[in-house]
Structure formats: structure tokens, C-alpha cells
Amino acid sequence: MTKTDWISEEIANLQAAGLFTQIRTVSSPQGAWLVVDGRRVLNFCSNNYLGLANHPRLTAAAKSAIDRYGVGPAAVRTIAGTMELHLKLESHLAAFKGVEAAITFQSGFNANLAVIPALVGKGDVVYSDELNHASIIDGARLSRAEIVRYPHTDPAGLRGVIQEQRPQEFKRALIVTDGVFSMDGDIAPLPEIQAVAQEFDYLLMVDDAHGEGVLGNGGRGIVDHFNLHGKVDLEVGTLSKAFGVVGGVVAGRQIIVDWLRQRGRPFLFSSAMTVPDVAACLAAVDLLEESDELVQRLWDNTRTFKQAMVALGFDTGASSTPITPVMLGEAQLAQAFSRSLFEEGVFAMAIGYPTVAQGKARIRVMISAAHSREDLDHGLAAFEKVGKHLGVI
Numbered sequence: 001m002t003k004t005d006w007i008s009e010e011i012a013n014l015q016a017a018g019l020f021t022q023i024r025t026v027s028s029p030q031g032a033w034l035v036v037d038g039r040r041v042l043n044f045c046s047n048n049y050l051g052l053a054n055h056p057r058l059t060a061a062a063k064s065a066i067d068r069y070g071v072g073p074a075a076v077r078t079i080a081g082t083m084e085l086h087l088k089l090e091s092h093l094a095a096f097k098g099v100e101a102a103i104t105f106q107s108g109f110n111a112n113l114a115v116i117p118a119l120v121g122k123g124d125v126v127y128s129d130e131l132n133h134a135s136i137i138d139g140a141r142l143s144r145a146e147i148v149r150y151p152h153t154d155p156a157g158l159r160g161v162i163q164e165q166r167p168q169e170f171k172r173a174l175i176v177t178d179g180v181f182s183m184d185g186d187i188a189p190l191p192e193i194q195a196v197a198q199e200f201d202y203l204l205m206v207d208d209a210h211g212e213g214v215l216g217n218g219g220r221g222i223v224d225h226f227n228l229h230g231k232v233d234l235e236v237g238t239l240s241k242a243f244g245v246v247g248g249v250v251a252g253r254q255i256i257v258d259w260l261r262q263r264g265r266p267f268l269f270s271s272a273m274t275v276p277d278v279a280a281c282l283a284a285v286d287l288l289e290e291s292d293e294l295v296q297r298l299w300d301n302t303r304t305f306k307q308a309m310v311a312l313g314f315d316t317g318a319s320s321t322p323i324t325p326v327m328l329g330e331a332q333l334a335q336a337f338s339r340s341l342f343e344e345g346v347f348a349m350a351i352g353y354p355t356v357a358q359g360k361a362r363i364r365v366m367i368s369a370a371h372s373r374e375d376l377d378h379g380l381a382a383f384e385k386v387g388k389h390l391g392v393i
């Protein structure tokens, strides 16, 4: 026996259960088509909602910023000073979102790890949707506040768990929900959740990672979508999906952003986004300010694809966003489906336990503004062929 034998056993178990994640190698830029494991395939996997990951304006902005500022920030912002580029991105993001202030982080994951422990701690409580993203769960755990899960997208259930807990007299409380749930593509009923937060005067935070650049006027996100401006204390977002780059952002009230500059640990103890990241994100914000054309195209593509999938007989779950889960049930079936799609020239990954519940495995199709009508038709033909072959439709 060696001290890592247990890992070998765990990996063998994952493989036997069809739950071992195979990571494929991409050797092309992001876009509607990719070269994956040496083969040109249609891309139905990435979160490149608006096709910005390889947009000429973003790549040009990154290159010229490198010429002017170099590559790295070289240290934590509080210690070595903050580059003017980061401040510019933050003020542009705040203006785009229509909030008082914004602060950036190295990723959306880090933003959640920063925010939750900065706002609540021991003796406090976090009310968290039971299907919230892993980074919210981890941020809540790090905070050492009591975590109370409420039923998925259920404001009455939220009120119920709050009323059950009240006698325990927590000092502070934070309600947190994903805006768009990344595995199912459903949208949180934010107006009703906000009403509960207001009723109890609790802080409200929404993680809009899959809503930025997707929901709301010109992609301004879930708060804009529901016209809740000024009523949600903070929005966490990512710059790694619709914005096409990498990074995280917290947008909202000035006082909260000021506090995060003092107490957000990934801000205080980890170096900032790199120069090309920031410059490319600035170009993305400019693009979105100028036109909603890409957002419109994303939604046109989404409608076209989903209608056709339902007509073919697939179950696309509860999604009302470009995230299109194709529900298959068992992990082995989802993996076999994904492999067959790849043979047909379509890259769409199977998602199974523990990312989603046991028995709820699926192929998750991510629609993008980068897809043409012909691309969607190609994908649909592959789904039809594989679906019939595997007896799903």
C-alpha cells in the first residue's frame, strides 16, 4: 500500500461509473468551430456567448495595452499600487451596469470567495438557493456563517426557512442566489426574492455570471432584466463568459465596493487581472455600450435551436436562456451521446454527478452569437442522428 493508493481507487471507481472527466485539447482560438484533439468540430461547449473570446477589437486592445503597460500587474493592488487600467475598467463596468461602483477580481470564483466572507461571519447567516454555484457554496463556507439552503428558485420557501431560523437571532443575514443557474439555464425569480430581502431588511446578492452580456437591455444583466436597479445590494459577475476574457466583478453600492477593497481577501492577497485581460474587457464593455446586435443574435440563435430540439423530441429541461440542457438521465448514456456527437463533428460535453444530481445527466449545449444558421443546422442534424441511434428520440 502507498499513501496515494486511495486516489487510484477513487479514479478507477469514477471510470467504472462513467463519471471520470476526460479533458479534451483545443488547438484553435475560441469560436463557432474549434480544433479539438486534432479534429475540426462545431463548438457547443463554451461560455463564449457573444463570440468575443477571439474578437478582433478585443485582441487588438490587448496587444496595444501590452505595448504600453507590459503584461503583469506584478503584485497585489493594495501593496504595489493599482494600474489606471483596472480603475478605468471598474468605472466603465459600473456605468454599463448602472450602479454606483464596481471592483474587479481575478475570476468570478474569486469574487464569490471575496464577497461572502467580507459581508458575513461567525454568528451570521447565509440563505442560499440549494442549486447555487460551487463558488457561492465555498465562499459561504469560508465565511463561517451558518448556511441555510432554501428550495430552488422558491421565494415562499426562502421566507419559510427565514421564519424558522429567526428565533436564533443572527447578527447579520445575506440572501444569495445565482441569477441564471448554470446547469439548467433557469432564471431566479429575483423580484420575489428581492421582496423577501426587503421585508426582512437583509442584504441581497445575485451571481449573474450567466446573465452578464445575456440578459437585460444590451446584456446589462439580471437586475436590468427585471428592472430592479438600486434594489439589489450587489451583483457578482464574471468577465470569463459573455465578455470573452477572464476575471470577476462585483457591481453595486459604493459602500460595499469600498469595504471589499479593505476586506475582500482575494483582492488583498492575490495579484490583479493581467494587463491584456483588463484591456480586452474594456474593449468588450465598449462594444456592448455601442450596440446590442450580438445580444440579439445570441437570442435569435437560442430560439431557433431550442424550438428545433423540442420539435425533434428532446427534453430541454426548464431553461429560459441560451444554456440548453439536453436531459438524458444516466451518466453513461450522456457520455456515450457526447462521444457519438464528437464522431459527427460536434463538441458538446456530458455533465453528470457531482456537477448535477445523480440520474440527471445531460449534454449541455451552449448557444453563441458566433453560430451561423448553418452551424445550428449542422448541430441539429447530429443530435437527430445520435438521438435516434441511441433510442433517446
Ligand code: PMP
Residues within 6 Å of the ligand: 107, 108, 109, 110, 133, 135, 178, 180, 182, 207, 209, 210, 238, 239, 240, 246, 247, 248
Ligand atoms: N458563478 C457562476 C454561477 C458560474 O457559473 C461560474 C463559472 N462556472 C462562476 C461563478 C465562476 O466564474 P469564473 O469562471 O469567472 O471563475
